[in-house]
Amino acid sequence: MSSIAQKKGFGATVWDYMTTVDHKKIAILYFISGGLFFVIGGIEAMMIRIQLMKAGNDFLSAGLYNEIITMHGTTMIFLASMPLLLAFMNAVMPLQIGARDVAFPFLNSLGFWLFFFGGIFLNLSWFLGGAPDAGWTNYASLAMASEGHGIDFYTLGLTISGFGTLIAGINFLVTIINMRAPGMTYMRMPLFTWTTFVASALILLAFPPLTIGLFFMVFDRLFGANFFDVAMGGNTIIWEHLFWIFGHPEVYILILPAFGIFSEIFAIFSRKRLFGYTALVFATILIGFYGFMVWAHHMFTVGLGPTANAVFALATMIIAVPTGVKIFNWLLTIWGGSISFTTPMLYAIAFIPSFVAGGVTGVMQAMAPLDYQLHDSYFIVAHFHYVIVGGVVLAILAGTHLYWPKMFGTMLNEKLGKVTFWFFLIGFHLTFFIQHFLGLMGMPRRVYTFGTDQGWDAYNLISSVGALFMAIGVIVLVINVILTTIKNERVGNDPWGDGRTLEWAIPSPPPFYNFAQTPLVRGLDSYWIEKMEGNKEGMVYAEPLGDIHMPNGSFIPVVISFGMFVASFGALYHMDGDKAWALPVLIIGLAITFGSMLVRSLKDDLGFHITKEELLRDAKGGNKDGSK
Amino acid sequence: MAHDVHTPTRSHTEYEYLRRQRSKEMRSQLTSFAIMIFLTLIAFTTVSAGFSPYLIVPIILLLAAIQVVLQLYHFMHLSNKGHGTVAFFMFSGMFVAFITVLTFVTIVWW
Known part of the structure; x- marks a missing residue:
């Protein structure tokens, strides 16, 4: 088995990516599919804003509008933000801890393909009788009454992609616990690795409640159970609890890796060690913990009673404390630093005020009595877009620029990057800032239109113009990506020049076996330490050059996921009663899944070795582009 | 790499150390076993003594929690390094x- 690079045709490349178990290639898969869903979700957002551009607009019908807002939320949270963050985690985290790969490369690939097929399944609802239309929260009282198959696409699709995310989370946890390079203690881990770690723990603990809720919903709608049917002794509030027990940690699953990316950016482009590293780490862990004690603040108006509301209101306000700790640490990291205003740094600096604005409105909503006024108004819409777009999406865009060289070996154009930044930032504030006031003026969330006499026309128009700005920003980014890819100017290990952590000590993109020798970590910001001590080689190594054991690629993850995809169609159409083919399809799908699992279990796959000679030849031949 | 078979040889001191560690562990297991039996006795007594269920239920739940922790730490080696x-x-x-x-x-x- 040779590890030497060879030119390959298009088909071979596709096959390579479909069978890969390499964390860097899986990162690219996550990145591309996450980007695709991000564009789909963005188009849905634009349609919402076109519809609300003027009073009494009839661009979309009421029913279609419901479907679009539901799919916009669901797509953006589950199919765009999460995979894009998982892309960065996959691409960067193993490099940051000096690992050969993630702990379970096969499962990593399985996780991706489950997510991918789940996402495709969900989006196929557009062509197969209508998308889900009960909001991304899919409250049972509304969802149970929804006609057609939209809700079933939602439940089954999210079940499949949820499995994928759970697998990814467990994989990262095991990787970070077991596969850190020698010397990489917990308190020397880069902050992005720390946030990946805590976010993965949250995935581990938060996704099971969602899965349970989705199972209940599937059984209620498809197999005649009555978990949520009040008339039959069920309880519709249980869905809301299960959903938010998952849903609140979910927003931390999204924002913590974003915090991690920004922490890296602040340190790199201020050319300073992170201020208060320890405090940042503990704040991350605390946010993770508190994240599980606050979910009922989404349900203040349900009528849980004053005691429950008070408890959850207080718990919610407490979360602001560790978040505040982080904000101050970032500010103090910048303070006195030798700052370079690169595109990632611009995003990071813009993130602080944007996110704080979202956080402040969050604390306002934590006051239960005030929340009774704000609930289900545009104020809420403004709030969560400020934290999700102002936090997560800015982080994703910043991370795209920061890690593009590490993932693809080329540098995105800085000028175009800054154009994207300004369009996006201005558009973002234009769109959502004014929605606070729309909310305070009484505009309810999720309505498909409004009247001319309500005085919301101008504000909505401004909001729509802002959305257009954001769209232009994203289009410029796409152009940037295309131009950069065509130009294909390869860059070295540390293209930003100020990399601090291990991922910048390795070629961009890294060879498929990562570090030829496991590095020895001598402190926080290990690459920076070596640079400052004038180490020409870049790193100190913990072991002599030797054979490397690598896992074989495998097509089985695609087959397992495809089986689930097929089975979902069977389950979905089984409820109609008049489709005789549904049950066989369900059985065939499950047979594909379990059959391929069986094959995987029975067949020994021992991987292969890269010999020392090949590594030496690789190093000398300058095979730095990493493509196998 | 480290695929060679490694045969451990222990010095006398190491042997003595292991012996002491194991007898210590054995003692802690026996102690926690005794405590568990005792806790079970308490549980049975509260029921047979006919206390109010409002007292019995929390007591039994509490004892159960203590037993779980003892079990995890002393029998399932959670206390080990x-x-x-x-x-x-x-x-x-x-x-x-x-x-x-x-x-x-x-x-x-x-």
């Missing part, structure tokens, strides 16, 4: 599950 992460994740999971159940019991069903 290198189990810190496992313990941390287990207790985090238990904590989340507990909060969830508590909420359901207090504000959803009653």
Whole structure:
């Protein structure tokens, strides 16, 4: 088995990516599919804003509008933000801890393909009788009454992609616990690795409640159970609890890796060690913990009673404390630093005020009595877009620029990057800032239109113009990506020049076996330490050059996921009663899944070795582009 | 790389040390076994003594929790070195599950 690079045709490349178990290639898969869903979700957002551009607009019908807002939320949270963050985690985290790969490369690939097929399944609802239309929260009282198959696409699709995310989370946890390079203690881990770690723990603990809720919903709608049917002794509030027990940690699953990316950016482009590293780490862990004690603040108006509301209101306000700790640490990291205003740094600096604005409105909503006024108004819409777009999406865009060289070996154009930044930032504030006031003026969330006499026309128009700005920003980014890819100017290990952590000590993109020798970590910001001590080689190594054991690629993850995809169609159409083919399809799908699992279990796959000679030849031949 | 078969040879001191460690472990297991038997006795006594269920139920639940912890630490080796992460994740999971159940019991069903 040779590890030497060879030119390959298009088909071979596709096959390579479909069978890969390499964390860097899986990162690219996550990145591309996450980007695709991000564009789909963005188009849905634009349609919402076109519809609300003027009073009494009839661009979309009421029913279609419901479907679009539901799919916009669901797509953006589950199919765009999460995979894009998982892309960065996959691409960067193993490099940051000096690992050969993630702990379970096969499962990593399985996780991706489950997510991918789940996402495709969900989006196929557009062509197969209508998308889900009960909001991304899919409250049972509304969802149970929804006609057609939209809700079933939602439940089954999210079940499949949820499995994928759970697998990814467990994989990262095991990787970070077991596969850190020698010397990489917990308190020397880069902050992005720390946030990946805590976010993965949250995935581990938060996704099971969602899965349970989705199972209940599937059984209620498809197999005649009555978990949520009040008339039959069920309880519709249980869905809301299960959903938010998952849903609140979910927003931390999204924002913590974003915090991690920004922490890296602040340190790199201020050319300073992170201020208060320890405090940042503990704040991350605390946010993770508190994240599980606050979910009922989404349900203040349900009528849980004053005691429950008070408890959850207080718990919610407490979360602001560790978040505040982080904000101050970032500010103090910048303070006195030798700052370079690169595109990632611009995003990071813009993130602080944007996110704080979202956080402040969050604390306002934590006051239960005030929340009774704000609930289900545009104020809420403004709030969560400020934290999700102002936090997560800015982080994703910043991370795209920061890690593009590490993932693809080329540098995105800085000028175009800054154009994207300004369009996006201005558009973002234009769109959502004014929605606070729309909310305070009484505009309810999720309505498909409004009247001319309500005085919301101008504000909505401004909001729509802002959305257009954001769209232009994203289009410029796409152009940037295309131009950069065509130009294909390869860059070295540390293209930003100020990399601090291990991922910048390795070629961009890294060879498929990562570090030829496991590095020895001598402190926080290990690459920076070596640079400052004038180490020409870049790193100190913990072991002599030797054979490397690598896992074989495998097509089985695609087959397992495809089986689930097929089975979902069977389950979905089984409820109609008049489709005789549904049950066989369900059985065939499950047979594909379990059959391929069986094959995987029975067949020994021992991987292969890269010999020392090949590594030496690789190093000398300058095979730095990493493509196998 | 480290695929060679490694045959451990122990010096006398190491042997003595291991012996002491094992007898210590054995003692702690016997002690916790005795405590568990005692806790079970208390549980049975409270029931047979005919106390009010409002007293019995919390007592038994509390004793059960203590037993679980003893079991985990003394019989399932959670007290041994290198189990810190496992313990941390287990207790985090238990904590989340507990909060969830508590909420359901207090504000959803009653």
